[in-house]
Amino acid sequence: xxxxxxxxxLSKHILIVDDEDSFLxxxxxxxxxxxxKNIHKANNGEQALxxxxxQNCDIVLSDLNMPGxxxxxxxxxxxxxxxxxxxxxxxxSGANDIQNILRCIKRGADDFLAKPINHELLLVRVHxxxxxxxxxxxxxxxxxxxxxxxxxxxxxxxxxxxxxxxDRLRHGETIIAESIESASVVFTDIVxxxxxxxxxxxxxxxxxxxxxxxxxxxLVDEFGLEKIKTVGDAYMCVGWLEKESSHDHADRCVAFAxxxxxxxxxxxxxxxxxxxxxxxxxxxxxxAGIIGNKRPMFDVWGQTVNIASRMESHGIKxxxxxxxxxxxxxxxxxxxxxxxxxxxxxxxKMQTYxxxxx
Numbered sequence: 001x002x003x004x005x006x007x008x009x010l011s012k013h014i015l016i017v018d019d020e021d022s023f024l025x026x027x028x029x030x031x032x033x034x035x036x037k038n039i040h041k042a043n044n045g046e047q048a049l050x051x052x053x054x055q056n057c058d059i060v061l062s063d064l065n066m067p068g069x070x071x072x073x074x075x076x077x078x079x080x081x082x083x084x085x086x087x088x089x090x091x092x093s094g095a096n097d098i099q100n101i102l103r104c105i106k107r108g109a110d111d112f113l114a115k116p117i118n119h120e121l122l123l124v125r126v127h128x129x130x131x132x133x134x135x136x137x138x139x140x141x142x143x144x145x146x147x148x149x150x151x152x153x154x155x156x157x158x159x160x161x162x163x164x165x166x167d168r169l170r171h172g173e174t175i176i177a178e179s180i181e182s183a184s185v186v187f188t189d190i191v192x193x194x195x196x197x198x199x200x201x202x203x204x205x206x207x208x209x210x211x212x213x214x215x216x217x218x219l220v221d222e223f224g225l226e227k228i229k230t231v232g233d234a235y236m237c238v239g240w241l242e243k244e245s246s247h248d249h250a251d252r253c254v255a256f257a258x259x260x261x262x263x264x265x266x267x268x269x270x271x272x273x274x275x276x277x278x279x280x281x282x283x284x285x286x287x288a289g290i291i292g293n294k295r296p297m298f299d300v301w302g303q304t305v306n307i308a309s310r311m312e313s314h315g316i317k318x319x320x321x322x323x324x325x326x327x328x329x330x331x332x333x334x335x336x337x338x339x340x341x342x343x344x345x346x347x348x349k350m351q352t353y354x355x356x357x358x
Contacts, residue, residue: 045069064093280311
């Protein structure tokens with residue numbers, strides 16, 4: 001927070017409003033003589049509003065009784081405007097009675113001075129009002145900075161964890177687990193990645209991976225999926241049950257996988273190294289939740305995850321390998337061909353399906 005110095009104080013903008021030119025000249029001369037550098041003058045409320053619209057003023061000294069928009073109305077307009085309401089308003093009037101003072105205070109006046117003005121008292125009130133405005137401005141800046149930092153932290157959190165889960169964490173829940181009745185899980189993998197990592201420099205390898213995964217992150221958003229994690233060259237995401245009557249998560253997951261396998265060919269240098277991808281998808285029940293304290297991670301578990309992983313590992317580059325459960329949920333089954341019955345480790349014999357070339 002910037003410290004309020006005398007130089008800063010004297011550079012603040014002061015608006016004086018009075019329908020009598022003699023008072024305008026006296027007030028402005030006195031403040032100018034004391035060292036205030038930016039003094040604006042208005043003969044009526046209408047002119048004062050035009051100045052406020054074009055100039056950031058830090059305090060307003062306004063006469064109470066004026067033709068047209070009087071001091072009461074000007075005060076009310078300033079305090080009702082979100083951009084102006086923090087500007088201190090000192091009402092100046094010859095009518096020094098309790099009713100006028102109360103009326104002005106109720107409308108938001110910060111101070112009240114009666115004519116004839118005591119110049120020393122005026123200086124003290126102006127100084128106090130400018131300090132108050134400065135502190136309000138600094139407080140607003142601080143809140144804006146805090147809000148920006150809050151938005152940044154929320155964005156980072158929402159990128160790591162689904163928003164509904166992140167919100168539960170922020171509200172103090174420590175054990176978060178969900179039983180998902182219907183979902184589809186996608187695993188993708190870069191074929192012969194280990195061999196590739198031995199052939200090219202680390203920086204180039206990371207650059208290629210970053211481009212591939214960044215493209216997949218965009219596809220996750222496009223198809224309304226949740227990214228779970230990346231492990232080495234493997235990418236895992238999930239499509240949830242959007243509506244009780246809909247199982248379109250299977251369609252969205254295979255569409256994501258198809259675009260991911262296709263788009264890898266568009267990454268620069270992939271043809272040079274013959275980089276290709278394969279994908280596996282399965283559907284069914286899941287358990288989802290948060291694990292860990294130091295770096296909490298959202299993850300999913302269950303037989304559906306295991307089968308999706310096996311679909312990927314038993315797949316073929318350039319194709320999508322799906323389980324019977326996913327095939328049954330697809331709207332368009334014409335793009336998939338049955339494979340021979342496969343013996344899936346840890347699961348047993350399964351009928352699976354392979355996509356036409358992507």
